[in-house]
Amino acid sequence: MDDARYQSLVEDDLNHWVHPLFHSSGHQQPLLIERGEGVYVYGADGTRYIDGLAALWNVAVGHGRAELGEAAAAQMAKLGFNNSYEGYTNEPAIRLAKKVVGLAYPNMQALYFTNSGSEANETNFKAARFYWSRLGRPEKHKIISRVEAYHGNTIAMTTATGMKVFHGNFGPKVPNIINADTPDATPSGGGRIDAGNVLIDNIVATLEREGPDSVAAVIAEPVQGAGGVYPPPPDYFAQLRDVCDRYEVLLIADEVITGFGRTGKWFALEHFDVQPDMMSIAKAITSGYVPMGAAIFSKQVHEVITSDAGGQKFMHAYTNAGHPTAAAVGLRNLQIFEDEGLVENAAARGDQLLSGLQRLSEHPHVGNVRGLGFMCGFDLLEDPETDQPFALEAGMGAKLLKACQSRGLISRVRGDAYLLAPPLVATEAQVDEILNIVEDAVREVTAGV
Numbered sequence: 001m002d003d004a005r006y007q008s009l010v011e012d013d014l015n016h017w018v019h020p021l022f023h024s025s026g027h028q029q030p031l032l033i034e035r036g037e038g039v040y041v042y043g044a045d046g047t048r049y050i051d052g053l054a055a056l057w058n059v060a061v062g063h064g065r066a067e068l069g070e071a072a073a074a075q076m077a078k079l080g081f082n083n084s085y086e087g088y089t090n091e092p093a094i095r096l097a098k099k100v101v102g103l104a105y106p107n108m109q110a111l112y113f114t115n116s117g118s119e120a121n122e123t124n125f126k127a128a129r130f131y132w133s134r135l136g137r138p139e140k141h142k143i144i145s146r147v148e149a150y151h152g153n154t155i156a157m158t159t160a161t162g163m164k165v166f167h168g169n170f171g172p173k174v175p176n177i178i179n180a181d182t183p184d185a186t187p188s189g190g191g192r193i194d195a196g197n198v199l200i201d202n203i204v205a206t207l208e209r210e211g212p213d214s215v216a217a218v219i220a221e222p223v224q225g226a227g228g229v230y231p232p233p234p235d236y237f238a239q240l241r242d243v244c245d246r247y248e249v250l251l252i253a254d255e256v257i258t259g260f261g262r263t264g265k266w267f268a269l270e271h272f273d274v275q276p277d278m279m280s281i282a283k284a285i286t287s288g289y290v291p292m293g294a295a296i297f298s299k300q301v302h303e304v305i306t307s308d309a310g311g312q313k314f315m316h317a318y319t320n321a322g323h324p325t326a327a328a329v330g331l332r333n334l335q336i337f338e339d340e341g342l343v344e345n346a347a348a349r350g351d352q353l354l355s356g357l358q359r360l361s362e363h364p365h366v367g368n369v370r371g372l373g374f375m376c377g378f379d380l381l382e383d384p385e386t387d388q389p390f391a392l393e394a395g396m397g398a399k400l401l402k403a404c405q406s407r408g409l410i411s412r413v414r415g416d417a418y419l420l421a422p423p424l425v426a427t428e429a430q431v432d433e434i435l436n437i438v439e440d441a442v443r444e445v446t447a448g449v
């Protein structure tokens with residue numbers, strides 16, 4: 001694409017499109033991505049970039065997979081869409097529901113299709129309330145989420161999201177969705193690797209303060225993703241499961257990022273031998289080729305919300321729930337996972353990435369190297385020994401992001417934390433390429449500080 005065309009498109013973009021997390025000042029020279037292939041995407045000027053965050057933890061099978069387009073085209077030619085309200089159904093969505101539930105934790109039974117991760121969480125919040133209501137305990141309606149969590153951006157999910165940067169200017173938070181605040185767990189704009197016990201104590205304190213008889217569920221990401229890639233301590237989720245059981249509240253695992261192999265297992269709580277009551281999934285179910293998500297319910301939850309006590313239906317609906325074309329893409333996508341061993345590859349490439357980053361922590365300004373499977377992060381710090389961050393004005397994270405991009409690697413930062421979660425199809429050589437770029441870029445931005 002020539003520069004004149006690029007400039008004209010950007011002008012139209014600025015005039016007519018309000019993007020996510022947007023102000024026009026940050027959007028004067030956006031990266032216009034024209035095409036992709038495997039782990040690579042290509043800008044309008046032909047520059048090749050490694051997609052270091054799989055287009056927002058999304059494109060698991062990599063870019064340019066013609067098989068997914070063929071699956072969509074075949075389904076569209078047959079039946080592009082029909083509604084799936086009670087009394088209607090379609091084959092691809094039935095098959096995908098069975099497939100996904102079969103891959104999920106053994107206690108899972110059935111799912112509700114959505115179009116996004118936010119909607120998956122919304123569905124689980126409503127299902128948790130419906131569950132207690134059907135058990136004759138409608139006063140159990142509050143939802144507890146965690147500090148620095150990210151659960152999406154509908155108005156309810158904005159409240160559930162614990163990152164304060166999302167809360168300004170949108171009026172009061174939604175009542176009865178409570179962030180378990182953990183003041184000392186966030187010293188430098190992120191979570192903290194060793195804060196598990198503190199966080200459990202805060203969940204317990206929040207439950208006690210609110211009164212467990214008023215709480216329906218606790219929601220947690222198995223690895224905090226957007227908050228900065230913070231895996232929990234190994235015993236954290238077993239403790240959280242115990243707390244939920246003790247206080248009779250449901251545990252919702254938000255696996256929108258961690259689902260479908262990202263952590264080297266199909267679903268992340270397998271690492272900790274814990275089963276939630278409900279799961280939220282999206283993103284990699286279709287590798288982002290078409291939007292889709294789901295709320296998955298355990299046998300126990302499913303039984304209660306579909307039991308026919310007085311004919312009260314689960315009155316929750318999205319027009320596009322169970323979209324046949326999205327489901328056909330999802331089925332083909334999961335076939336690729338199995339044919340190409342992507343979960344195993346994620347585990348191997350994740351080990352490689354994490355140990356490469358750990359070697360990088362010999363660098364005087366790299367600290368808190370962390371990760372689980374193929375999602376990793378590290379912080380640029382003034383002094384890693386004492387966890388001392390750089391001054392905010394130094395903008396070290398933004399500088400690193402730019403230095404990586406100029407070397408052909410795109411990803412995201414949270415403050416001064418650099419995050420990595422490449423497509424699950426990445427090869428050993430491509431992970432080495434990422435590590436070399438990151439090392440070079442770290443040297444450049446920390447030279448002379």
Ligand SMILES: Cc1ncc(COP(=O)(O)O)c(C=O)c1O
Pocket residue numbers: 115116117118119121150151152153221225226254255256257282283
């Ligand atoms: C853990 C988690 N939950 C929910 C969401 C929201 O998903 P969506 O943007 O599809 O609504 C995200 C998005 O990144 C996420 O990371």
